[in-house]
Amino acid sequence: xxxxxxxxxSILARLPNVTRWLDENRPxxxxxxxxxxxxxKFPADVFRERGYYCVTFGQQTYNGVAILTRxxxxxxxxxxxxxxxxxxxxxxxxxxxxxxxxxxxxxxGQMVGSEKYQFKLEWLARLRAFFDTHYDPLKPVLLCGDFxxxxxxxxxxDVRLWQGRILFSDPERAAMQKVKDWGFTDAFRLHTEDxxxxxxxxxxxxxxxxxxxxxIDHVWxxxxxxxxxxxxxxxxxxxxxxxxxxxxxxxAEFE
DNA sequence: ATGGCTACTCCTAGTAGA
Numbered sequence: 061x062x063x064x065x066x067x068x069x070s071i072l073a074r075l076p077n078v079t080r081w082l083d084e085n086r087p088x089x090x091x092x093x094x095x096x097x098x099x100x101k102f103p104a105d106v107f108r109e110r111g112y113y114c115v116t117f118g119q120q121t122y123n124g125v126a127i128l129t130r131x132x133x134x135x136x137x138x139x140x141x142x143x144x145x146x147x148x149x150x151x152x153x154x155x156x157x158x159x160x161x162x163x164x165x166x167x168x169g170q171m172v173g174s175e176k177y178q179f180k181l182e183w184l185a186r187l188r189a190f191f192d193t194h195y196d197p198l199k200p201v202l203l204c205g206d207f208x209x210x211x212x213x214x215x216x217x218d219v220r221l222w223q224g225r226i227l228f229s230d231p232e233r234a235a236m237q238k239v240k241d242w243g244f245t246d247a248f249r250l251h252t253e254d255x256x257x258x259x260x261x262x263x264x265x266x267x268x269x270x271x272x273x274x275x276i277d278h279v280w281x282x283x284x285x286x287x288x289x290x291x292x293x294x295x296x297x298x299x300x301x302x303x304x305x306x307x308x309x310x311x312a313e314f315e
Numbered sequence: 316a317t318g319g320c321t322a323c324t325c326c327t328a329g330t331a332g333a
Contacts, residue, residue, distance in 0.1 A: 094332085121323055260333070262319080263319085306321075
C-alpha cells in the first residue's frame with residue numbers, strides 16, 4: 061500500500077501536475093494540502109475518472125485539505141471537533157485499509173513572536189489534544205501533511221540561517237515533538253539518516269537547483285505501522301516540472 | 316542583499332506563503 065502527502069499550492073493551478081503524478085505513481089492514498097478552493101470548485105470528477113474517491117475540506121483562497129483514495133472512503137473529521145464556524149480548513153481525516161489517516165496543513169506562523177506564530181503553537185497543542193481524545197496509539201494511525209516545521213538540524217540546508225527563525229524555532233520544534241510523543245515515528249527517518257533531504261524549496265533565488273530547502277512535509281506513523289513501512293521517500297521529480305508546487309510529495313509504502 | 320517567486324482576489328496592488 062502506497063500513501064502519499066503533497067502540498068500542491070492550489071489544486072486548480074496544479075491539476076496537470078497532480079494528475080500526471082497520480083498516473084505515473086498510482087498511490088492508494090494521496091493527501092493534499094493548500095488546495096485553495098472551496099469544495100464545490102474541487103475537481104473531483106477529474107479524479108473520479110482516474111479511479112479516485114475524494115474527501116475534501118476546502119476554503120476559498122487559503123488553506124484547504126483533501127484526501128484521494130482508491131476505494132470509497134468516508135470523512136472521519138473535518139477540522140477539530142471543537143472548531144468554531146469559519147475556522148481554517150487545515151485538518152481532514154479518513155480510514156483506509158484499516159489505517160486512520162489524518163491529513164494536516166499546519167499554520168505557517170509567518171514570523172517568530174507574531175500573532176500567527178502564537179496561533180501556530182496553539183494549533184499544534186490542539187493537534188496533540190485531538191490525538192489524546194480521539195485516537196489510540198496502539199492502533200494503526202498515520203499523521204501526514206505539511207507540518208511547517210523542520211524537526212532537526214539535518215532537515216535544514218543552512219542551520220545558521222534558519223536557527224531561531226520561523227519553521228525552525230525551538231518552540232515550534234518542541235510543540236511538534238509533543239505531538240510526536242503521543243506515539244508517532246517519523247517514517248522517513250526509518251530509512252534515511254542523511255542530511256540534505258528536503259520536501260520544500262523556495263521558488264526564489266534558484267533554491268531548488270541549489271538544493272536549498274527544508275524537510276517540513278512528513279509522514280508519521282503509530283507503532284503497529286512501523287514494522288509494515290517498507291520505504292518512505294521524497295519524490296523530487298514533480299519539483300522539476302513546469303509550473304511546480306514549491307513542495308514535493310512524500311511517499312510511504314506499507315506491506 | 317530583507318531581495319528573489321508564485322497564487323490568490325468582488326480591491327490587478329496587496330496579502331500570504333515558507
